[in-house]
Amino acid sequence: MEEDIDTRKINNSFLRDHSYATEADIISTVEFNHTGELLATGDKGGRVVIFQREQESKNQPHRRGEYNVYSTFQSHEPEFDYLKSLEIEEKINKIRWLPQQNAAYFLLSTNDKTVKLWKVSERDKRPEGYNLKDEDGRLRDPSMITMLRVPVLRPMDLMVEATPRRVFANAHTYHINSISVNSDYETYMSADDLRINLWNFEITNQSFNIVDIKPANMEELTEVITAAEFHPHHCNTFVYSSSKGTIRLCDMRASALCDRHSKFFEEPEDPSNRSFFSEIISSISDVKFSHSGRYIMTRDYLTVKVWDLNMENRPIETYQVHDYLRSKLCSLYENDCIFDKFECVWNGSDSVIMTGSYNNFFRMFDRNTKRDVTLEASRENSKPRAILKPRKVCVGGKRRKDEISVDSLDFSKKILHTAWHPSENIIAVAATNNLYIFQDKVN
Amino acid sequence: MGEEEGLHQTQLLDTMFVRGLKRKCFDGEEDIEGTLAGFKAIPSYNLQRQSLLDMSLVKLQLCHMLVEPNLCRSVLIANTVRQIQEEMTQDGTWQMINTQSAGQTSLDRLVSTDILCRSSKEQAEGKLVPVYSTFTKDCEGTQSQDNSEIMSTVTSPQAPRNLQSNMWEMENPQENRGNFQKSLDQIFETLENKSPNTVEDLFSEVDNSYYDLDTVLTGMMSNTKMGHCDVLETFPSQTTANSNSNCKSDLNELDHIVEILVES
Numbered sequence: 001m002e003e004d005i006d007t008r009k010i011n012n013s014f015l016r017d018h019s020y021a022t023e024a025d026i027i028s029t030v031e032f033n034h035t036g037e038l039l040a041t042g043d044k045g046g047r048v049v050i051f052q053r054e055q056e057s058k059n060q061p062h063r064r065g066e067y068n069v070y071s072t073f074q075s076h077e078p079e080f081d082y083l084k085s086l087e088i089e090e091k092i093n094k095i096r097w098l099p100q101q102n103a104a105y106f107l108l109s110t111n112d113k114t115v116k117l118w119k120v121s122e123r124d125k126r127p128e129g130y131n132l133k134d135e136d137g138r139l140r141d142p143s144m145i146t147m148l149r150v151p152v153l154r155p156m157d158l159m160v161e162a163t164p165r166r167v168f169a170n171a172h173t174y175h176i177n178s179i180s181v182n183s184d185y186e187t188y189m190s191a192d193d194l195r196i197n198l199w200n201f202e203i204t205n206q207s208f209n210i211v212d213i214k215p216a217n218m219e220e221l222t223e224v225i226t227a228a229e230f231h232p233h234h235c236n237t238f239v240y241s242s243s244k245g246t247i248r249l250c251d252m253r254a255s256a257l258c259d260r261h262s263k264f265f266e267e268p269e270d271p272s273n274r275s276f277f278s279e280i281i282s283s284i285s286d287v288k289f290s291h292s293g294r295y296i297m298t299r300d301y302l303t304v305k306v307w308d309l310n311m312e313n314r315p316i317e318t319y320q321v322h323d324y325l326r327s328k329l330c331s332l333y334e335n336d337c338i339f340d341k342f343e344c345v346w347n348g349s350d351s352v353i354m355t356g357s358y359n360n361f362f363r364m365f366d367r368n369t370k371r372d373v374t375l376e377a378s379r380e381n382s383k384p385r386a387i388l389k390p391r392k393v394c395v396g397g398k399r400r401k402d403e404i405s406v407d408s409l410d411f412s413k414k415i416l417h418t419a420w421h422p423s424e425n426i427i428a429v430a431a432t433n434n435l436y437i438f439q440d441k442v443n
Numbered sequence: 444m445g446e447e448e449g450l451h452q453t454q455l456l457d458t459m460f461v462r463g464l465k466r467k468c469f470d471g472e473e474d475i476e477g478t479l480a481g482f483k484a485i486p487s488y489n490l491q492r493q494s495l496l497d498m499s500l501v502k503l504q505l506c507h508m509l510v511e512p513n514l515c516r517s518v519l520i521a522n523t524v525r526q527i528q529e530e531m532t533q534d535g536t537w538q539m540i541n542t543q544s545a546g547q548t549s550l551d552r553l554v555s556t557d558i559l560c561r562s563s564k565e566q567a568e569g570k571l572v573p574v575y576s577t578f579t580k581d582c583e584g585t586q587s588q589d590n591s592e593i594m595s596t597v598t599s600p601q602a603p604r605n606l607q608s609n610m611w612e613m614e615n616p617q618e619n620r621g622n623f624q625k626s627l628d629q630i631f632e633t634l635e636n637k638s639p640n641t642v643e644d645l646f647s648e649v650d651n652s653y654y655d656l657d658t659v660l661t662g663m664m665s666n667t668k669m670g671h672c673d674v675l676e677t678f679p680s681q682t683t684a685n686s687n688s689n690c691k692s693d694l695n696e697l698d699h700i701v702e703i704l705v706e707s
Contacts, residue, residue, distance in 0.1 A: 221518060223518070224518050276526060
């Protein structure tokens with residue numbers, strides 16, 4: 001696939017001058033909607049930016065649907081918890097789209113504590129010819145009104161407005177790390193470090209707690225929830241991953257509180273690789289169901305694993321993302337990079353998986369051919385419409401010309417968030433405060 | 444300078460830790476990569492482990508004062524500390540320290556093993572006013588450090604409370620405080636056990652500013668010069684005069700005292 005990649009970049013820089021990276025512009029989540037027409041990003045400043053794909057025009061066949069800014073809005077504001085004297089960050093942790101049911105688009109966005117349902121709708125007509133007020137909105141003098149008229153709708157410039165329709169607050173003591181829309185489209189779940197809550201979209205003052213792993217004595221806390229997701233087709237099934245590298249699959253039909261799992265996925269530890277960092281690097285940072293619902297993919301610090309739901313004792317596939325970091329774990333522990341939470345994504349057909357790494361590298365693994373590629377998302381190394389060149393990290397010995405050595409990697413340039421179009425080979429890659437969109441060069 | 448040395452130290456530790464083997468003693472003829480050349484001697488496994496423990500404790504202490512710390516990260520670091528602690532207990536290298544003299548009350552012993560650092564002058568005067576130095580420093584991006592960190596002193600008993608509340612969610616601070624204080628004490632007491640020579644070997648080429656931030660380390664090290672922490676003098680006579688008594692039986696008493704002290 002690497003030969004076919006066409007690069008096209010959109011820099012998320014419309015809000016600020018992008019020559020210096022301001023913290024608030026750091027992209028914290030990226031998500032395509034169910035048709036791929038829209039792409040949403042959330043950032044550390046609590047903003048959501050939605051891009052829309054242009055309609056393909058027959059006049060310009062080579063411009064195959066670029067993504068342009070469609071809507072921007074402030075989703076979350078910083079808050080202050082007076083009880084604990086702590087700030088609540090406005091950073092958007094996750095965005096999830098709802099399937100489209102009418103002309104408007106709906107998405108969920110969440111920060112550490114509050115989930116919001118946003119409605120994004122277009123307005124391209126406005127009524128004109130009111131009787132009681134003139135075009136500026138000022139009231140007309142009643143004595144001047146001599147006849148009645150019916151207001152008519154006239155076209156106007158397209159306006160996209162985002163309104164918060166629901167605010168789901170005060171249900172999480174700990175930091176929300178995941179939200180997932182259920183396949184029934186009526187409920188969704190939100191997961192924090194120790195609990196998972198089930199919500200109905202219509203009800204904001206109540207939620208059901210379905211998982212609670214908080215120990216009675218916090219002293220005994222050794223494991224937290226790191227990610228959770230609903231099964232794509234079975235509305236009673238969901239999975240959640242933990243900091244100990246385990247995944248639990250739960251069935252909500254079994255009981256109201258799903259503290260007992262239906263399935264427990266864990267790979268036995270490799271004794272030859274054991275070190276003080278074993279547990280930390282086994283902590284799962286992301287879990288995603290395949291589109292088929294048959295597999296789950298998990299990301300831990302050094303690998304991506306694919307699990308078959310029918311086999312709990314080990315994954316069916318393991319891919320090394322950046323194994324050359326295994327010898328650097330102590331340094332990465334010192335500078336906290338070992339706690340970075342990388343996400344992972346499936347392509348539309350579940351044949352390729354993608355995840356990010358350091359130095360603005362991201363990796364793709366073809367599950368069928370077992371080929372993998374490392375690509376880089378950076379302005380210096382790619383021009384628009386240029387084909388992305390595969391990168392290689394040299395692990396020792398002689399470094400070839402185009403290779404980069406492990407010690408030269410920039411660990412501040414990390415790609416944590418990526419997204420794949422649901423049906424086409426279009427990917428969105430967030431590199432700190434820049435968004436890159438790459439497309440396949442077909443026809 | 445100091446930062447590069449600090450980096451070399453962790454690179455060295457990387458080489459050590461990657462093997463995953465225990466009790467391997469590396470001598471000077473061990474093959475070292477070019478970047479690590481210039482080191483006089485490779486620290487033994489125990490020192491490497493100690494260094495990791497110290498680093499972990501620093502991480503646990505340095506918390507974002509404004510925003511709630513990441514619970515997952517805290518749990519993982521605490522588990523690492525616990526893992527090291529367990530291994531050291533099995534080794535027999537985990538030793539509890541006693542107080543200056545056997546005749547003193549348990550309360551004094553508690554204070555002396557407290558994580559709060561005290562100046563030796565105050566100690567000599569017999570004051571029971573621990574001084575707690577806390578650093579408001581961003582724990583991310585620790586590589587580029589300015590030596591003039593912000594230091595503020597807070598008197599106990601606020602300090603242990605703050606430490607714990609920054610670690611875990613404070614749903615029930617009262618009940619958590621005592622237990623956590625106890626385990627922290629256990630952890631920190633082990634740091635008092637280092638002889639001056641090994642300490643100097645360990646820290647001589649390490650970025651001083653990094654360890655300056657660690658109130659526990661500087662409080663525990665004897666004969667180690669830490670330029671920025673004059674107030675955090677060590678207990679010079681304490682470690683040498685200590686006898687290695689059986690600590691386990693003392694723990695229960697210690698728990699009890701901790702709870703009293705912390706809740707006062």
